[in-house]
Amino acid sequence: MALLLNPPAKVTFMPHLSSRRDFIHLMGGGAVLAATAPLAGCSSDYPAASVAAWQGPGGEPDVRRWALAHALLAPSSHNRQPWRADLREPNAIALHVDRDRTLPMTDPWFRQIMVSQGTFVELLVIALQERGLDPQVQLFPQGEPGEKTLDDRPVARLHWAPGAAPPAKDPLFAQILRRHTAKVAYDTQRAVNPGQVEALKTVLPAGVTFGATLEPARVAALRALCLAAAKVEIGTPRTMMESLRLMRVGPAEIAQHRDGITVMSPFVRAMAALGLFDRTQVPAVGSTGYRGALKRFEEHSLSAMGFVWLNTDQAGARAAGRIRASQVEAGRAYLRLQLKATELGLQVHPMSQANQEFDEMKPWYDQLHQQLNGQSVSERVVQMFCRIGHCADQPHTPRRELATMIRA
Numbered sequence: 001m002a003l004l005l006n007p008p009a010k011v012t013f014m015p016h017l018s019s020r021r022d023f024i025h026l027m028g029g030g031a032v033l034a035a036t037a038p039l040a041g042c043s044s045d046y047p048a049a050s051v052a053a054w055q056g057p058g059g060e061p062d063v064r065r066w067a068l069a070h071a072l073l074a075p076s077s078h079n080r081q082p083w084r085a086d087l088r089e090p091n092a093i094a095l096h097v098d099r100d101r102t103l104p105m106t107d108p109w110f111r112q113i114m115v116s117q118g119t120f121v122e123l124l125v126i127a128l129q130e131r132g133l134d135p136q137v138q139l140f141p142q143g144e145p146g147e148k149t150l151d152d153r154p155v156a157r158l159h160w161a162p163g164a165a166p167p168a169k170d171p172l173f174a175q176i177l178r179r180h181t182a183k184v185a186y187d188t189q190r191a192v193n194p195g196q197v198e199a200l201k202t203v204l205p206a207g208v209t210f211g212a213t214l215e216p217a218r219v220a221a222l223r224a225l226c227l228a229a230a231k232v233e234i235g236t237p238r239t240m241m242e243s244l245r246l247m248r249v250g251p252a253e254i255a256q257h258r259d260g261i262t263v264m265s266p267f268v269r270a271m272a273a274l275g276l277f278d279r280t281q282v283p284a285v286g287s288t289g290y291r292g293a294l295k296r297f298e299e300h301s302l303s304a305m306g307f308v309w310l311n312t313d314q315a316g317a318r319a320a321g322r323i324r325a326s327q328v329e330a331g332r333a334y335l336r337l338q339l340k341a342t343e344l345g346l347q348v349h350p351m352s353q354a355n356q357e358f359d360e361m362k363p364w365y366d367q368l369h370q371q372l373n374g375q376s377v378s379e380r381v382v383q384m385f386c387r388i389g390h391c392a393d394q395p396h397t398p399r400r401e402l403a404t405m406i407r408a
């Protein structure tokens, strides 16, 4: 994501402009300084209600709602929170995709949406276990949708026998309210400890394979790949527009939507207030705005201190009719990986651009698979590709109210 300058009058998305000084420099004018002054002292905190979920559900008496209140803290692409939970069956939760919350331009086959179901399922399981329940997880109990389609059949049905012997609690539970995805530059002076990368593997389930590199030449090549892929995403009008439309600028928009790409910096809010923040068009490739958009991707990509990725066996999944299940399983594994990283004090940030299936990305998508696995995507598919490193903890992102996700 990025905020773009479209001189002289309009600005679109350029979130790397994180200070008023940057803004004045770019605009080159005192008039803007005057315009931003009223907002200069405003808080950059998210509206309290939008992040209240991170306090946890407290004494919520209904165990399913208590577990769901943990599950909705799951990571999802563009923080879309594409989940609907059906509670009509006792001692069970059925999860469906909220099909109003997909990303059809950057995720045309809905793979990331399926991975984002898996992150939710895994948190549900960990939370239910914490309450002494032993949920059995059936993925796609009524069958899978096609490889490139979605439907309303459940992604997962979790059910449990009340009164059964409680399972072991998962120590990763302690990280649920702490986990977050830091979308800032990492400290390039601080190397990642290889022992921490090894430790990530210990929490992963069978069926999802883990890859990692801290090797400088390989990291450099992958940094370059991230950046090249970012150029495709922001240079393709429909994929860039998808991100622009999901931007939530300032407390009013964030409080209204509680999802998407949230921006609280005072100067962006000032520009929005002045009507100078144009989210209706993309900048031309090579324009000032385009270069601005790239800057944030540069900060992220070029400060990657290593990479980790999760694969599934695509050929085997296809033969077994389990393509969608393998995506959900990858999401479950990713959630565990990020919780473990949280415990270790290591940051993990998905860099999904090269791993997106829209046509313009195909050369980079194929290259990613070759660089990571030396195999084509029809053999082994990369489900998550992330940079790792260190930085200060960042604020939690908004979540919608649980009630909006329940299909009672």
Ligand SMILES: Cc1cc2nc3c(=O)[nH]c(=O)nc-3n(C[C@H](O)[C@H](O)[C@H](O)COP(=O)(O)O)c2cc1C
Pocket (backbone or CB within 6 Å): 073, 074, 075, 076, 077, 078, 079, 112, 113, 115, 116, 119, 179, 180, 181, 182, 183, 349, 350, 351, 352, 353, 396, 397
């Ligand atoms: C399948 C998937 C793909 C993601 N891809 C990206 C990405 O390309 N870039 C990014 O900044 N974050 C990515 N994320 C992270 C989400 O943006 C993040 O989870 C969401 O904003 C919620 O924030 P949180 O993880 O701090 O709770 C991805 C997450 C998932 C589950």
